[in-house]
Amino acid sequence: MKAWKVYNSEGYYCTVVFAETREQARVEAMHTDCCEDMQYQDIRPRRLKEADEMYKGRREMDWYDPEDKRFMVEHGWRCEGPEHEECHRCEVREICEAWKDLWREDLR
Numbered sequence: 001m002k003a004w005k006v007y008n009s010e011g012y013y014c015t016v017v018f019a020e021t022r023e024q025a026r027v028e029a030m031h032t033d034c035c036e037d038m039q040y041q042d043i044r045p046r047r048l049k050e051a052d053e054m055y056k057g058r059r060e061m062d063w064y065d066p067e068d069k070r071f072m073v074e075h076g077w078r079c080e081g082p083e084h085e086e087c088h089r090c091e092v093r094e095i096c097e098a099w100k101d102l103w104r105e106d107l108r
């Protein structure tokens with residue numbers, strides 16, 4: 001299975017899906033929370049070869065799976081509008097740029 005970083009038409013990426021082809025990745029993306037309201041032609045899949053090894057039999061990487069979340073944060077994902085209380089409990093905060101920014105602000 002191949003991993004695909006899925007973008008919307010504005011270039012914002014929102015998830016990683018697994019499929020054999022770009023066209024199949026678009027279809028898989030349409031079944032995810034972040035792309036369910038998007039039209040097929042507005043979904044922009046891009047190969048994410050380094051995530052191929054993350055395939056666990058699911059169509060999409062799971063933000064709530066610690067291993068998937070760590071991978072995604074290492075590759076540029078961030079929480080959407082993180083709550084500061086949640087950041088302190090997050091298992092990947094040591095590699096998260098949002099956490100580092102928050103920590104720097106707390107020092108001021």
